[in-house]
Amino acid sequence: MKVLIIGSGGREHALAWKIGRSPRVDKVFCAPGNGGTASIAENVSLAVDNLPGLTQFALDRSIDLTVVGPELPLVLGIVDRFQSQGLSIIGPAAAAARLEGSKIFAKNFMKRHQVPTAACVACDSLEDAMGSIRRAELGFPLVIKADGLAAGKGVVIAEDRQQAESTVERIMRQRVFGEAGERVLLEECLKGREASFLVFCDGEHFLPMVPSQDHKRAFDRDRGPNTGGMGAYSADGILSPEEQREVVEAIVGPTIRGMAAEGSPFRGVLYVGLMLTPGGIKVLEYNVRLGDPEAQPVLFRLENDLVEVLQAIHGQTLDSVRLRWDSACSVCVVMASGGYPGKYPTGKPIRGVGEAEAAGHVKVFHAGTRLQDGQLVTAGGRVLGVTAKDRDLPSAIARVYRALERVRFEPMHFRTDIGSQGLN
Ligand code: AMP
Ligand code: GLY
Numbered sequence: 001m002k003v004l005i006i007g008s009g010g011r012e013h014a015l016a017w018k019i020g021r022s023p024r025v026d027k028v029f030c031a032p033g034n035g036g037t038a039s040i041a042e043n044v045s046l047a048v049d050n051l052p053g054l055t056q057f058a059l060d061r062s063i064d065l066t067v068v069g070p071e072l073p074l075v076l077g078i079v080d081r082f083q084s085q086g087l088s089i090i091g092p093a094a095a096a097a098r099l100e101g102s103k104i105f106a107k108n109f110m111k112r113h114q115v116p117t118a119a120c121v122a123c124d125s126l127e128d129a130m131g132s133i134r135r136a137e138l139g140f141p142l143v144i145k146a147d148g149l150a151a152g153k154g155v156v157i158a159e160d161r162q163q164a165e166s167t168v169e170r171i172m173r174q175r176v177f178g179e180a181g182e183r184v185l186l187e188e189c190l191k192g193r194e195a196s197f198l199v200f201c202d203g204e205h206f207l208p209m210v211p212s213q214d215h216k217r218a219f220d221r222d223r224g225p226n227t228g229g230m231g232a233y234s235a236d237g238i239l240s241p242e243e244q245r246e247v248v249e250a251i252v253g254p255t256i257r258g259m260a261a262e263g264s265p266f267r268g269v270l271y272v273g274l275m276l277t278p279g280g281i282k283v284l285e286y287n288v289r290l291g292d293p294e295a296q297p298v299l300f301r302l303e304n305d306l307v308e309v310l311q312a313i314h315g316q317t318l319d320s321v322r323l324r325w326d327s328a329c330s331v332c333v334v335m336a337s338g339g340y341p342g343k344y345p346t347g348k349p350i351r352g353v354g355e356a357e358a359a360g361h362v363k364v365f366h367a368g369t370r371l372q373d374g375q376l377v378t379a380g381g382r383v384l385g386v387t388a389k390d391r392d393l394p395s396a397i398a399r400v401y402r403a404l405e406r407v408r409f410e411p412m413h414f415r416t417d418i419g420s421q422g423l424n
Contacts, residue, residue: 036366
């Protein structure tokens with residue numbers, strides 16, 4: 001069969017690598033892909049939001065199955081569009097993708113279905129928001145979120161009233177996140193440990209993946225600005241069996257049943273961002289896709305043929321699948337261009353990827369890379385996700401950092417503490 005993967009990040013390289021290993025697959029396309037997918041798939045130069053172009057490509061090339069990486073095409077309705085043309089595609093329809101596309105929709109949904117989450121106030125106007133801040137309804141620090149998609153950057157934690165006021169001013173009046181700032185959500189600031197819980201869903205049945213955790217801040221010890229993710233790891237111990245049961249019973253089950261009951265059954269991968277608070281486990285956010293970089297360490301541990309799982313989602317027979325996981329721990333360290341998440345140069349030669357992988361149990365997933373006259377060069381902020389697994393977390397961390405020493409490009413920045421939160 002022919003599979004099309006939409007996206008260009010480390011997550012999509014990991015998908016292409018895993019899907020390409022399936023005996024069911026003859027050919028993989030990646031739109032637009034990156035320097036890593038170029039060597040295992042055919043890159044197609046179509047942007048992820050070019051819905052007419054992607055649909056036409058899938059029709060022309062008789063694509064059997066399309067897998068969507070990022071949220072933007074899902075929120076724009078790529079699944080509805082493909083299905084109306086009789087094309088098979090994995091991901092939620094636009095109505096279900098609202099769980100990520102509108103934070104206010106997600107909060108109202110959680111209220112309707114008693115899914116535990118932070119207390120919040122949704123504000124349609126600057127005056128509403130200023131009023132709520134003045135009355136200190138949710139206390140300080142206060143979490144402020146632009147309602148719509150803001151490429152993972154639409155969340156600000158304001159320490160006091162003054163910072164909260166200037167933040168809503170920037171989001172709602174200056175529109176620093178564009179239209180996403182038409183409405184804002186003010187949220188109680190939760191304290192605790194964070195975890196990512198990803199679940200395959202077919203609309204009715206669901207299968208949880210192994211737990212993972214990402215590291216969103218740019219610098220060691222969670223300092224500096226938020227990024228798309230500087231690394232992630234997966235270890236069974238991130239959530240105890242009791243905690244996993246709590247997540248499934250109090251959060252995932254009600255979410256999947258709630259979406260189905262409201263006429264928007266969720267098909268694809270549901271990503272639940274969790275905070276383990278002293279008052280129980282609460283939802284920070286829903287995403288409607290695999291996490292990036294969580295997909296890299298999680299898919300690295302998956303032993304099943306991923307295409308079999310995707311076909312079961314499509315056929316709504318996920319209850320007939322049993323997931324098998326490598327009991328090892330896996331760690332993915334993102335190697336970024338120096339300067340990221342701010343300004344950074346591109347077009348810099350990358351060396352040592354093959355040497356890094358030679359050690360064994362190591363895979364280097366590409367994100368911002370491209371091939372230029374046969375030479376691999378940098379092409380984005382997050383460049384590579386070096387991923388390794390080993391029998392326990394300390395060994396996996398040691399292995400990934402040993403491998404990473406082999407890779408060279410300038411200027412380079414990476415965190416030296418990925419996975420260390422799991423050691424405590
Ligand atoms: P989100 O895009 O909603 O996941 O938010 C990005 C990050 O902001 C999360 O990973 C958390 O670290 C933080 N965050 C979001 N909501 C809250 C909250 N209610 N309390 C504390 N931290 C939060
Ligand atoms: N790793 C966070 C995200 O994919 O949104």
